[in-house]
Amino acid sequence: MPTGAPQPSFVLIRPQMGENIGAAARGMWNFGLDRMRITSPRDGWPNQKAVAMASGAGRLLDEAQLYDSTAAAVEDCTYVYATTARPRGLTKPVLSPEAAMSDAAERIARGEKVAVMFGPERAGMENEDIALANAIINVPVNPEFSSLNLAQCVLLTSYEWRRASADIVHERMDAEQDIATQAEVEKLAEHYEGALDTAGFFFPEEKAANMKVNLRNLWSRMPLTQHDVRILHGVMRQMVRWKERG
Structure with a gap:
């Protein structure tokens, strides 16, 4: 059964190739969408x-x-978007995929039933199809090569739906190890500061304090894991041992 998550229905209008329908399904499910409607494959x-x-x-x-028809596929919807790359002389709001899916998310949150139509591979939707839509989604592609594969268009729109409807983590540490705590980084800084002080690195004396602050700042800018900290402690210990052996 479909998931209970509120979402738009994606309507494939007269799709021609089974492979594209399957690829569209993959693209939808990649981003949590599972309401597919198909007219006259x-x-x-x-x-x-x-x-x-x-x-x-x-x-x-x-x-x-x-x-068996576009009208039947969207008759229960309150708002419909049509994805098309070509101007058709029909006066409608034209939105980017990002703006359209943001608008769709707001409408669905208000209880509306929304659909997004995708035309057949060869020539896209006819004016009769587009006339049923309330707004057009137009992808800002290269004007010299504006034709998108059906599955590509579905994937792109699905991604924008995910961005509009889910909390996205835009930056993270892709590591299995735990991130080092401030205390662990502080001990690492002390270890290096002590060893470098012994080696005479902080010279001349009047600049030593500022050099130490800059070094601490360097450590704080690095997103270190606990594993990183252990390696860096080991590097300095080995360098000190090597110097002592010499």
């Missing part, structure tokens, strides 16, 4: 090529809703 339904390409997201295909 050219090669029939179910489609084994779609299943093979879905690879892990086959549940979306099993639960996809099949319709």
Whole structure:
């Protein structure tokens, strides 16, 4: 069964290749979307090529809703977006994928039922399809090569939905080790400061205090793990032992 998470339905209008439907399912599920609707697939339904390409997201295909027209696929929705790269002479708001999915998230939070339509691979949606939409999603692609594959467009829109609807961690330490505490970094700084002081590094004397502050600042800028700290302690201990042996 579909997840209970509020989300838009993605409507594939007359898709032509089963592989693209399967790849679209993968793209949706990568970002937590599982409401797929399909109208009049050219090669029939179910489609084994779609299943093979879905690879892990086959549940979306099993639960996809099949319709015989665009109007039927969106008739229960309160707001519909149409993804298209070409101006069609229809006066509608035109949004980037980012703005559209942010708007969709707000609408869904208010209880609206939202759909995003994606046209067939060969020529995209017809004006009759786009006329059913309330707004257009236009991807800011290279104007000299503006055609997006169906699955690519679904993936891009799915990603923007995730950005708009979930708490995203934009920067983190990708490490299994625990991050070093301030106390551990302080002990490392003291170790190096003591060894460097013995070696006569802090010279001349009137600049020593400032040099020590700069060194402490260097340690504080480094996102050290506990493993990093142990290695750096070991490096300095070995250097001191080597000097003493000499």
